[in-house]
Every structure is written in C-alpha cells, then in structure tokens.
Amino acid sequence: MSLTLLALNCTLKPTGASSTDAFLSLVLDAFQAEGVTGEVVRVAAHDVKPGVSSDEGDGDAWPAIRAKVLAADILLIGTPIWMGQPSSVSKRVLERLDAFLGETDDASRTPAYGKVAAVAVVGNEDGAHHVSAELYQALADVGFTIPAGGPSYWVGEAMGRTDFKDLEAVPETVSTTNRMLVKNTVHVARLLKENPYPGY
Amino acid sequence: MSLTLLALNCTLKPTGASSTDAFLSLVLDAFQAEGVTGEVVRVAAHDVKPGVSSDEGDGDAWPAIRAKVLAADILLIGTPIWMGQPSSVSKRVLERLDAFLGETDDASRTPAYGKVAAVAVVGNEDGAHHVSAELYQALADVGFTIPAGGPSYWVGEAMGRTDFKDLEAVPETVSTTNRMLVKNTVHVARLLKENPYPGY
Amino acid sequence: MSLTLLALNCTLKPTGASSTDAFLSLVLDAFQAEGVTGEVVRVAAHDVKPGVSSDEGDGDAWPAIRAKVLAADILLIGTPIWMGQPSSVSKRVLERLDAFLGETDDASRTPAYGKVAAVAVVGNEDGAHHVSAELYQALADVGFTIPAGGPSYWVGEAMGRTDFKDLEAVPETVSTTNRMLVKNTVHVARLLKENPYPGY
Amino acid sequence: MSLTLLALNCTLKPTGASSTDAFLSLVLDAFQAEGVTGEVVRVAAHDVKPGVSSDEGDGDAWPAIRAKVLAADILLIGTPIWMGQPSSVSKRVLERLDAFLGETDDASRTPAYGKVAAVAVVGNEDGAHHVSAELYQALADVGFTIPAGGPSYWVGEAMGRTDFKDLEAVPETVSTTNRMLVKNTVHVARLLKENPYPGY
Numbered sequence: 001m002s003l004t005l006l007a008l009n010c011t012l013k014p015t016g017a018s019s020t021d022a023f024l025s026l027v028l029d030a031f032q033a034e035g036v037t038g039e040v041v042r043v044a045a046h047d048v049k050p051g052v053s054s055d056e057g058d059g060d061a062w063p064a065i066r067a068k069v070l071a072a073d074i075l076l077i078g079t080p081i082w083m084g085q086p087s088s089v090s091k092r093v094l095e096r097l098d099a100f101l102g103e104t105d106d107a108s109r110t111p112a113y114g115k116v117a118a119v120a121v122v123g124n125e126d127g128a129h130h131v132s133a134e135l136y137q138a139l140a141d142v143g144f145t146i147p148a149g150g151p152s153y154w155v156g157e158a159m160g161r162t163d164f165k166d167l168e169a170v171p172e173t174v175s176t177t178n179r180m181l182v183k184n185t186v187h188v189a190r191l192l193k194e195n196p197y198p199g200y
Numbered sequence: 201m202s203l204t205l206l207a208l209n210c211t212l213k214p215t216g217a218s219s220t221d222a223f224l225s226l227v228l229d230a231f232q233a234e235g236v237t238g239e240v241v242r243v244a245a246h247d248v249k250p251g252v253s254s255d256e257g258d259g260d261a262w263p264a265i266r267a268k269v270l271a272a273d274i275l276l277i278g279t280p281i282w283m284g285q286p287s288s289v290s291k292r293v294l295e296r297l298d299a300f301l302g303e304t305d306d307a308s309r310t311p312a313y314g315k316v317a318a319v320a321v322v323g324n325e326d327g328a329h330h331v332s333a334e335l336y337q338a339l340a341d342v343g344f345t346i347p348a349g350g351p352s353y354w355v356g357e358a359m360g361r362t363d364f365k366d367l368e369a370v371p372e373t374v375s376t377t378n379r380m381l382v383k384n385t386v387h388v389a390r391l392l393k394e395n396p397y398p399g400y
Numbered sequence: 401m402s403l404t405l406l407a408l409n410c411t412l413k414p415t416g417a418s419s420t421d422a423f424l425s426l427v428l429d430a431f432q433a434e435g436v437t438g439e440v441v442r443v444a445a446h447d448v449k450p451g452v453s454s455d456e457g458d459g460d461a462w463p464a465i466r467a468k469v470l471a472a473d474i475l476l477i478g479t480p481i482w483m484g485q486p487s488s489v490s491k492r493v494l495e496r497l498d499a500f501l502g503e504t505d506d507a508s509r510t511p512a513y514g515k516v517a518a519v520a521v522v523g524n525e526d527g528a529h530h531v532s533a534e535l536y537q538a539l540a541d542v543g544f545t546i547p548a549g550g551p552s553y554w555v556g557e558a559m560g561r562t563d564f565k566d567l568e569a570v571p572e573t574v575s576t577t578n579r580m581l582v583k584n585t586v587h588v589a590r591l592l593k594e595n596p597y598p599g600y
Numbered sequence: 601m602s603l604t605l606l607a608l609n610c611t612l613k614p615t616g617a618s619s620t621d622a623f624l625s626l627v628l629d630a631f632q633a634e635g636v637t638g639e640v641v642r643v644a645a646h647d648v649k650p651g652v653s654s655d656e657g658d659g660d661a662w663p664a665i666r667a668k669v670l671a672a673d674i675l676l677i678g679t680p681i682w683m684g685q686p687s688s689v690s691k692r693v694l695e696r697l698d699a700f701l702g703e704t705d706d707a708s709r710t711p712a713y714g715k716v717a718a719v720a721v722v723g724n725e726d727g728a729h730h731v732s733a734e735l736y737q738a739l740a741d742v743g744f745t746i747p748a749g750g751p752s753y754w755v756g757e758a759m760g761r762t763d764f765k766d767l768e769a770v771p772e773t774v775s776t777t778n779r780m781l782v783k784n785t786v787h788v789a790r791l792l793k794e795n796p797y798p799g800y
Contacts, residue, residue, distance in 0.1 A: 012450040012495065050412040050444050050489060052482060082452060083498055083538040084729020088491035089450060095412065095482050108380060113348050126755055129684020130730035133337035136346065137329055138483040140336060145388065146346035148313050148397060150337075154758045155726055159773040173759040180308060183400050188345065191391040197348060200383050212650040212695065244650050250612040250689055252682060282652060283698055283738040284529020288691035289650055295612065295682050326555055329484020330530035338683040355526055358554045359573040373559040508780060513748050533737035536746065537729055540736060545788065546746035548713050548797060550737075580708060583800050588745065591791040597748060600783050 003189050005031055005038030006072035008065070010079040010090035014044045019164035023122045024078040026170060027152060030182040031074075038072060041065055043089050050092065054099040062096050069097075073189045074116050075144060077135055081123030081155070086131045094138040101142060107199025112143030114196050116189040118181055119151035125160045128153035145192060147184040152177045203389050205231055205238030206272035208265070210279040210290035214244045219364035223322045224278040226370060227352060230382040231274075238272060241265055243289050250292065254299040262296050269297075273389045274316050275344060277335055281323030281355070286331045294338040301342060307399025312343030314396050316389040318381055319351035325360045328353035345392060347384040352377045403589050405431055405438030406472035408465070410479040410490035414444045419564035423522045424478040426570060427552060430582040431474075438472060441465055443489050450492065454499040462496050469497075473589045474516050475544060477535055481523030481555070486531045494538040501542060507599025512543030514596050516589040518581055519551035525560045528553035545592060547584040552577045603789050605631055605638030606672035608665070610679040610690035614644045619764035623722045624678040626770060627752060630782040631674075638672060641665055643689050650692065654699040662696050669697075673789045674716050675744060677735055681723030681755070686731045694738040701742060707799025712743030714796050716789040718781055719751035725760045728753035745792060747784040752777045 007028060011018040024040055031038065046061035055063045069075055079090040100110040117139040121128040132151040140146055154174050156162050207228060211218040224240055231238065246261035255263045269275055279290040300310040317339040321328040332351040340346055354374050356362050407428060411418040424440055431438065446461035455463045469475055479490040500510040517539040521528040532551040540546055554574050556562050607628060611618040624640055631638065646661035655663045669675055679690040700710040717739040721728040732751040740746055754774050756762050 012452065014450070044450050050414070050487075052412065082495050083541060084733070085491065085494070085534055085538065087450075088488045088495055091485065091488035091491045094485070095488055098483055110348075126726055126728050126753075127730065128726050128758065129337055129341075130727065130733075132340075133333040133684070133730075134485055136336040136340060137333035137350075138485065140332075140346050140348065141329075141350040141483060143348045145348050146336065146340050148310075148340065148343045148345050150341040153726075155755075156758075157756050158728065158754045158771070159777070171758070177759070179400055184397055187395070187397050188388075188392075191395055192388075195387070195391055197384055197387050200379055212652065214650070250614070250644050250687075252612065282695050283741060284533070285691065285694070285734055285738065287650075288688045288695055291685065291688035291691045294685070295688055298683055326526055326528050326553075327530065328526050328558065330527065330533075333484070333530075334685055338685065341683060353526075353558055355555075355558045357556055358528065358571070359577070371558070377559070510748075529737060529741075532740075533733040536736045536740060537733035537750075540732075540746050540748065541729075541750040543748045545748050546736065546740050548710075548740065548743045548745045550741040579800055584797055587795070587797050588788075588792075591795055592788075595787070595791055597784055597787050600779055 001190060001193060003036045003073040003186060005036050005074040005076055006068045007038060007040040007076040007078060008093055009040050009042045010077060010087045010093060011042065012044060012080065012087055012089060017165055019122045020078045020080050022165040023120055023154065027076065027120050027178050030178045034182055034186050036074065036186060041068065043093060048092055048096065052095050052098045070111055073193055074118060074185055076118045076120060078120040079131060081121060081127035081131055084127035084130060086134050090135065097142045109197055109199040110143035114192045115144050116147055116185050116192065117144035118185045121151055121153040122164045123155045124163065125156050125158050128155050145188055147188040149180050149184045152181045201390060201393060203236045203273040203386060205236050205274040205276055206268045207238060207240040207276040207278060208293055209240050209242045210277060210287045210293060211242065212244060212287055212289060217365055219322045220278045220280050222365040223320055223354065227276065227320050227378050230378045234382055234386050236274065236386060241268065243293060248292055248296065252295050252298045270311055273393055274318060274385055276318045276320060278320040279331060281321060281327035281331055284327035284330060286334050290335065297342045309397055309399040310343035314392045315344055316347055316385050316392065317344035318385045321351055321353040322364045323355045324363065325356050325358050328355050345388055347388040349380050349384045352381045401590060401593060403436045403473040403586060405436050405474040405476055406468045407438060407440040407476040407478060408493055409440050409442045410477060410487045410493060411442065412444060412487055412489060417565055419522045420478045420480050422565040423520055423554065427476065427520050427578050430578045434582055434586050436474065436586060441468065443493060448492055448496065452495050452498045470511055473593055474518060474585055476518045476520060478520040479531060481521060481527035481531055484527035484530060486534050497542045509597055509599040510543035514592045515544050516547055516585050516592065517544035518585045521551055521553040522564045523555045524563065525556050525558050528555050545588055547588040549580050549584045552581045601790060601793060603636045603673040603786060605636050605674040605676055606668045607638060607640040607676040607678060608693055609640050609642045610677060610687045610693060611642065612644060612680065612687055612689060617765055619722045620678045620680050622765040623720055623754065627676065627720050627778050630778045634782055634786050636674065636786060641668065643693060648692055648696065652695050652698045670711055673793055674718060674785055676718045676720060678720040679731060681721060681727035681731055684727035684730060686734050697742045709797055709799040710743035714792045715744050716747055716785050716792065717744035718785045721751055721753040722764045723755045724763065725756050725758050728755050745788055747788040749780050749784045752781045
C-alpha cells in the first residue's frame with residue numbers, strides 16, 4: 001500500500017531561502033526512503049484568508065490547499081518559531097482546519113479521521129516543545145492522529161542567532177529523530193488506512 | 201482481544217470528593233461499554249517523589265504506579281485545571297514518565313510505544329485545551345500515541361465557581377465526547393497491540 | 401497627566417459584527433471613565449504582511465499601525481480564541497512587534513519600554529488563560545510591562561456556541577474585571593510615564 | 601528605599617547541585633549589586649502539600665514560605681524545564697499562590713498587589729519561553745506585576761545534555777539579560793512600593 005504526504009511550510013517568508021524549507025527537505029527525504037511521496041506547499045506564497053470556514057471566497061487560496069490535505073494520508077506541518085511560539089501562518093492553517101469540525105460524516109468522523117499528522121519545528125534558540133504542543137492539540141481536536149515519539153526539531157543555544165539553513169552539517173540528533181518520526185508516522189498511517197476509525 | 205486501562209486521577213486532593221473523579225467515572229463507564237476494564241489511581245494519595253527517574257528510592261510510590269502503566273494498554277490521565285493549567289500532580293506524573301526516554305529497547309522504542317494515551321480535563325471555567333496541549337506533547341514525546349478527536353472535558357462559564365461534581369445533570373456534550381474518545385482510543389489501541397511499532 | 405491607548409482588535413473578520421469588538425467597546429468605556437482615550441484598529445481590515453521587521457515593504461499596513469503603537473501609552477490587545485489559542489491575527493501582531501528587539505536605544509531599551517500592555521480575550525467556551533499567557537510572554541519579551549490582575553475575558557460553558565456579542569446582558573464578572581484591569585493598567589502607565597525605565 | 605527579594609528554587613532535587621541554583625546565584629548577585637538582598641528557598645526540600653489554600657494543615661511547609669513571599673517586595677521564581685514545561689514544583693507554588701484570589705482587601709487587592717515577579721529558567725535544550733508564559737500568566741492573575749524585558753534564561757542546543765551548572769563559562773548573553781532583568785524589576789518594585797495600586 002502506498003502512502004502520500006502533504007507538507008505545509010509555514011515560514012513567514014513568501015519566497016527565498018527558509019530554514020523550515022531546509023528542514024522539511026530532510027524530513028521528506030526520510031519519508032521517500034520509506035516509499036512515501038509528497039510535495040511541500042509554502043503557505044505564505046498563497047493568499048490564505050483569515051477565517052474558520054473551508055472557503056472564505058473571493059481569491060481565497062485555502063480551498064486548493066485543503067484539497068491537497070484531503071488527498072494525502074499524512075499531513076506534515078513545518079513551522080519556524082517566533083517568540084517561542086508557532087508562526088502566525090501555521091496558526092492560520094489550524095484555524096482553516098477548524099472547519100473540519102462542522103464537516104463530519106454519518107459516523108461523526110471529520111475529514112481528518114484516518115489521517116496522521118507529523119510536526120517539524122525549526123528555530124534559532126527555543127520553543128520547539130511548546131510549538132508541537134499547540135499543533136498537536138489543534139490537530140488532534142480536528143481529527144488527526146498523533147503517532148508516538150514527538151516532533152522532529154532543531155533549536156540552537158539560548159539567544160543564539162544561527163539559522164538551521166546555515167549550519168555546517170546536519171546534527172546527528174536531527175537525522176535520528178527524523179528517521180524515527182518517519183517510521184512511526186508511516187506505521188500509524190498504514191494501520192489507519194487499512195482500518196478506518198469506526199466513529200459512532 | 202481484550203484491552204486494559206489505567207486511569208490516573210491527578211486531583212490535588214488526596215482524599216474526598218473530586219470533580220476529576222466524577223468525570224473519570226463517566227469515562228470509565230464508557231470504556232467498560234466497549235469491553236475495556238481498568239482502575240483509577242488517585243495519585244495525590246500516594247507519595248510520588250519529585251524527579252525524572254523511574255525510582256527515586258526511599259518511600260517513592262511511583263514504581264508501583266509505573267508497573268500499572270506498563271501493564272495497561274491505555275493510559276487515561278484525568279486532571280483538574282488550576283489557573284488555566286494542568287495540576288502539579290499531573291505535571292509530576294509526566295516528569296516521572298520522562299524516564300521512559302532512557303529505557304528504550306533494541307529498536308529504540310520506549311516502554312510507551314504501542315500504548316495509547318487519552319486525556320480528560322475538568323475545571324470550573326477555562327483551560328481545557330491548553331491542558332490537553334501540554335499533556336499530549338509530553339505523552340507523545342515519551343512514546344504514547346494520541347488518537348483522533350481531542351480530549352474529553354468540561355468547563356463552566358468564565359469566572360464561574362460551579363464544580364462538575366455538583367452539576368445537576370451530565371451535559372449531553374460530555375456524554376457524546378466521552379463516547380467518541382472511547383471509540384477512537386480503543387480503535388488505535390487494538391491496532392497497535394496487534395501491530396507493534398517497528399522502531400529502527 | 402493624560403494617557404492614550406491603542407486597541408488592536410485581532411478578530412479574523414475584516415468587517416462585520418465581532419464579539420471581540422463588542423468586548424473591546426466595554427473595556428474602552430471603562431478606560432474612558434478614567435480619562436484615557438484611544439481608538440480601536442481592526443487589524444484584519446488591513447494588509448499586515450507576515451514577517452518580523454517593522455516594514456515589510458510594498459503595501460504593508462504595519463508601519464501605520466506601528467506608528468499608532470508608538471504614539472500610545474497603553475497597548476490593549478483584544479483577541480478571539482480559536483481552538484483554545486490566540487488568533488493568527490494576534491500572532492501576526494506579536495511577530496511584527498518582535499522587531500522592537502532590534503530597535504533599542506543607547507540604554508538598551510526597546511520602543512515598548514515604559515508602555516503598558518493589557519489583554520482582553522473572548523471565546524465561546526475555553527482558552528482565555530492560555531491566550532493571555534502567550535500574549536503576556538511575547539509582550540513582556542519586547543518590552544511592555546504587564547500590570548497586576550490578569551486579563552479581562554469571557555468564555556461560555558464547554559462546547560457552547562453562544563457568542564459574547566449575542567449575550568442578553570453583560571455578565572457582572574466582566575464589568576468588575578474590566579474595571580480592575582483599567583485601574584491597574586492606568587496606575588502602572590502613569591508611573592512609568594513619569595518615571596522611565598533607566599535601562600543600562 | 602531598600603527592597604527585599606525572595607527566590608524560590610523550583611528544582612526537582614531536594615538536595616545537591618542544581619543548575620537552577622547556579623543560575624539563581626548569578627541573578628541574586630546582580631540584584632545585590634543594585635542593593636536588593638534576599639534569600640533562596642529550595643522548595644523541594646520542604647513538604648509543600650498539594651492544594652489551593654494558604655494552609656493545607658498538618659505538616660504543610662507552605663505557610664512559612666508564604667510568609668516570606670508576603671515579606672518580600674520581589675518574588676523571583678527559578679525553575680528548571682522538564683519536557684519543555686515548568687517543573688511540577690513551580691506549578692505547585694503557583695497553585696498555592698492561587699489562594700491570594702480569595703484574600704483581597706477592602707479595595708479588592710490581593711496580597712501580591714504592589715509586588716513584582718521575575719522569572720529565571722534553566723534547561724538543557726528547549727522550553728524557556730513557554731515556561732515564562734505559564735509563570736507570567738499565573739503570577740499576573742494573582743496580582744504580581746511583570747516588568748518589561750522577559751525572563752532570564754539559558755537553554756542549550758536541541759536534544760543536548762549539557763547542564764548549565766557544568767558550563768565552562770557563563771555565556772555573555774546570560775550576564776546581559778540578568779543585568780536588564782534586575783534593572784527593570786527593581787525599577788518597577790520601587791515605583792509600586794512608593795505608589796501602591798489603588799484597587800477599587
């Protein structure tokens with residue numbers, strides 16, 4: 001059974017080099033090694049309107065991104081850390097996913113039931129655990145399943161200014177964590193694809 | 201295949217009536233209806249020492265509770281909200297579970313791999329989402345899997361003082377949420393029991 | 401000594417009725433009673449670009465809002481709660497304020513030193529404490545002072561759907577909290593205006 | 601006017617070397633240079649009972665610590681980070697301070713009104729911003745004032761294991777941040793001591 005993935009890069013930069021992009025690249029390579037293919041969408045390059053519906057009309061870029069979320073088995077959210085918190089772009093994605101709560105099927109299941117969410121976080125110096133806490137809570141709320149093992153992340157020393165994309169080498173801890181993130185995510189995604197949640 | 205559950209009541213009260221207890225009772229009834237049996241341990245009634253090891257020696261009550269965690273397929277954490285945050289008792293449980301990170305097997309799996317965590321939160325007026333965020337993040341970090349659908353919770357109106365245990369009737373939303381929590385938790389727990397994470 | 405205030409309404413709605421607006425109205429009335437005047441800016445009605453600089457160029461609406469922040473003694477942030485968390489619009493405001501960290505004077509003081517921040521939070525059912533936690537941390541980081549007494553907020557019962565703007569009457573607790581928020585904010589703002597932080 | 605300080609070391613270790621202790625030592629030196637004297641209480645060395653009252657009776661160590669809080673102008677909370685979150689010991693301190701909300705004077709002021717709270721956070725690798733967010737929110741709720749400038753903190757690189765107490769030298773960023781924390785805290789504490797909040 002083959003699985004597909006959608007990665008949302010929630011950097012604040014619409015274009016140009018991004019540490020989140022560099023980090024997601026590594027995670028996608030690790031998914032590829034397990035046979036999972038997918039694409040990265042840089043959310044800030046699109047006009048995702050504020051709101052909590054699935055279509056805010058008039059130029060809203062979310063419906064097209066939402067269609068990709070629905071088509072994928074795995075949603076990977078990559079976000080930078082600003083002020084110790086998830087980016088406003090990632091928060092906007094969560095708000096748009098909130099609409100899933102009103103789109104349940106006959107068994108009370110949202111469109112995310114059966115999909116697995118994984119999280120990748122990159123910052124200069126602090127905040128990865130809190131960022132994953134906020135993302136996990138919101139993603140579980142709307143129906144994604146969170147696999148064992150935590151997010152993949154990198155931060156530098158307190159008040160440091162080195163960006164992940166400028167590191168001379170990828171830290172071994174990142175490679176190891178990515179590998180486990182991928183193994184766990186794929187395992188749960190396969191199980192849930194073959195065995196859907198029953199709902200009630 | 202039968203599943204077992206351990207519920208940790210993280211109220212601050214060592215004895216006596218507890219809204220968390222009343223709430224967990226309802227959740228356990230819902231688990232029972234799905235054939236899952238288990239017990240509730242009131243953590244504050246035991247001398248769980250501060251620390252991040254599996255045994256802090258000399259009168260530490262954690263090793264006995266930890267043995268129950270290991271024996272169960274599902275860990276249900278029930279906590280009250282104080283100041284919008286999880287109780288210090290639930291935070292202590294998380295700290296003791298942190299030791300799992302140093303107790304991995306040959307495939308780098310912690311003792312929580314394959315176990316599912318569910319969360320129940322009760323407060324007067326505010327804080328359930330944040331409490332579940334903190335619990336999910338820490339529980340996933342140490343290897344538990346978080347099923348679709350969010351925690352079960354109850355809070356009253358802002359700055360209210362009515363306790364859950366004193367409500368005249370259980371709100372319909374609580375019953376519905378409990379039922380879905382149980383369905384989702386049991387589904388994932390069964391899948392993971394039959395199909396362990398491979399690790400790496 | 402007269403004080404001025406800027407209120408940022410961080411609703412997701414660019415136009416139309418907003419519970420955050422209704423709530424901020426009450427808070428502004430209470431400030432008015434203490435002789436503090438100010439205006440409300442609905443941030444989503446303006447094109448505030450993502451980024452962490454003070455001017456993201458090309459149509460960015462932030463520089464004009466930033467000028468109002470600099471001109472005011474008190475910054476009041478009003479935000480709705482979505483998924484138990486601050487709105488993406490409020491998060492964007494915080495990210496733009498992050499630029500203050502690079503705009504210190506000879507005594508290492510950011511442009512926010514001497515200004516006081518107050519927070520007002522409105523949601524259907526849960527999340528006010530966490531929202532204020534995230535706002536306080538980021539606002540203090542960039543140099544605002546947080547007065548005694550916590551935010552003013554309203555949330556309804558768990559999983560409720562009643563909006564603040566549709567309540568039949570303003571709860572007494574809201575009026576009382578608003579009054580204390582205003583008293584405390586004004587007191588600290590006066591002291592700091594007369595006695596600037598020395599920096600170092 | 602002379603000011604006094606109480607520092608609560610919220611390490612999980614009842615005795616022995618502690619990074620939080622080493623960090624607080626530096627902060628206290630910086631306060632001393634501004635003429636502020638005080639002591640450090642290691643909370644885990646005392647039997648602070650769970651609860652939300654000011655005296656949980658029968659061997660409870662909190663009343664004695666609470667008396668020191670009341671006697672000091674500045675409360676400095678030092679906490680380690682475990683799992684990206686404040687220690688359970690610091691959470692217990694917050695819960696005990698919650699009792700202040702029921703101990704207001706004729707002008708609705710809690711015993712913390714006029715006192716300033718400062719925060720120092722130490723961890724191996726991540727979590728300082730979130731820890732300060734939780735502490736600030738709870739401390740402001742019960743009536744402490746939070747000065748400009750954020751907490752003082754140190755964390756190492758992601759998934760690192762070096763403790764602050766084992767660093768070969770104190771990072772320059774820590775010294776600078778401590779100095780600013782102290783300047784700001786002392787400034788607000790002096791102003792509030794001379795000019796109490798009016799309450800209402």
